[in-house]
Amino acid sequence: MMHTETSDNHAWRESKSALASAFAFISAVLVVTPLGLVFLHLLIHGASSVNWNFFTKLPAPVGAVGGGMANAIVGSLELLALAGAVGIPVGVLGGVYLAEYGSARINSVLRFLADVLNGVPSITWGVVVYGLVVLRFKGFSAYAGGLALGLMMIPLILRTTEEVVLLVPNGYREAALALGVSRWKTIVHIVMKTASKGIITGILLALARVGGETAPLLFTAFGNRFWNHNLAEPIAALPLQVFTYAISPYDDWHRQAWAGALVLVTGIFCVNVLVRLLTRGRGAPVA
């Protein structure tokens, strides 16, 4: 008890505490402010152009009224599906390997490499796939774009999967193995099932992350002003379309770019909300 403390000292401590709280609060506000500002800015500039046409029409030539980004929205979804086909199985199985198998030394090397990959600038993935796929098959394609995004997803999913699988209490593994269940079945049916919410969260966050990427698509998917239903051809993507419109000199294209960015941010926001809802559910031992 501090009744004997001088009131001076006490006041000084109080003010130090208040100061620290204030700084923490200001920092928190500084973190959240840009998000609010970005969203507000996008709403002001883009909201007027987000209409039915935007979701249903192809891009219009300069000067023509109307026009939208339907092909880019569908193209982005197609690219994400291709990316998922590459990134999800490799990332999830790799993460399970790190958590369940392998020797400590090899795993620490793999973990380090995955972290390095996570830090690789996204344009590098575009260049790599340009060299490996685009040059070899002599053309930009949805496949190349999907591969570039998929490669980016692998280390993201791998690390989150590893973390949530490691969180599954060992008692469940032992209980299954003690029933005479094989190691592999234990991992798939018990461990991965228990960690499934966490794994799905990791996948969704990785999809949201690469869904907004432009750089890896510049020389892989390339972009397309028209509908494209052939995955071996160049394909449009929302961030790519925003990029192209934003650096153009035309006002109506600028408005379209704002609208595209607004739709993109809203989509990513929705995925994050979905993740929140998923991980909040009852009986989530691993979140």
Next chain:
Amino acid sequence: MTPPEQSVVERLQERTPPPAEPQVAVSHAFEIRNLSVWYGDKRAIDNVSMDIAANAVTAIIGPSGCGKSTFLRALNRMHELVPKTRMEGKVLLRGEDLYAPTVNPAIVRRRVGMVFQKSNPFPTMSIAENVVIGLRLNGVRSQKFLNERLEKSLRMAALWEEVKDDLDKPGTSLSGGQQQRLCIARALAVEPEVLLMDEPCSALDPIATARIEELIHELKSRYTIVTVTHNMQQAGRISDYTAFFYMGRLIEFGPTTKIFSNPSEPQTEDYITGRFG
């Protein structure tokens, strides 16, 4: 029904009745010869030999770190899950060497079930799913067979009356004592020959403990039970044979009545009377 399914069912049914054929004097489930187990360089079990009687309860007692749990886990090869373990000696179950190079540890564990200190029903599964998951993952598909085994196992674990209307509720919604009986039902569902119990009551209140003890008593007519316990009174109440371990060695092993009333080794007496441990 396809042939492979049938064969699993048959295999499980074949070993259902414990052998009634007369064997020499007391029939032994396990014969353990010169068993030693190491974790890395640390020797956890030191040259233990003993015979464990079939259809009886054998209690393993001893102070913390004496190798009780390791010994128990060596009986169904669960200790192998820890990296860098090594064993020497022989463990025979009904004459079969559990460590023969051709023996798959998963098959050993199907024959020698285990219940753990902390009840661990699978959190993503209902009560019913928890009980039959072992059969499911071992390839049984017939829903009729699974339903029969579900009721039978829950009845044997003395849980059926309490949960029969809530089979679809999560296993983790049960009370602690019920969860532990659910885990016993889950272990019984694959019809093992032996049930290993690693301090099954240490996390339970006295009433739940009494129910489990009662259950152990009922189960011994059908199963060989080996249980680790910290609780001297419990060992006295439930077991037919008691083995006292100290620092990885088997100090004394014999009928529980003798160990508790007239131990031959001074260390055993000291431990039982609470002078150390």
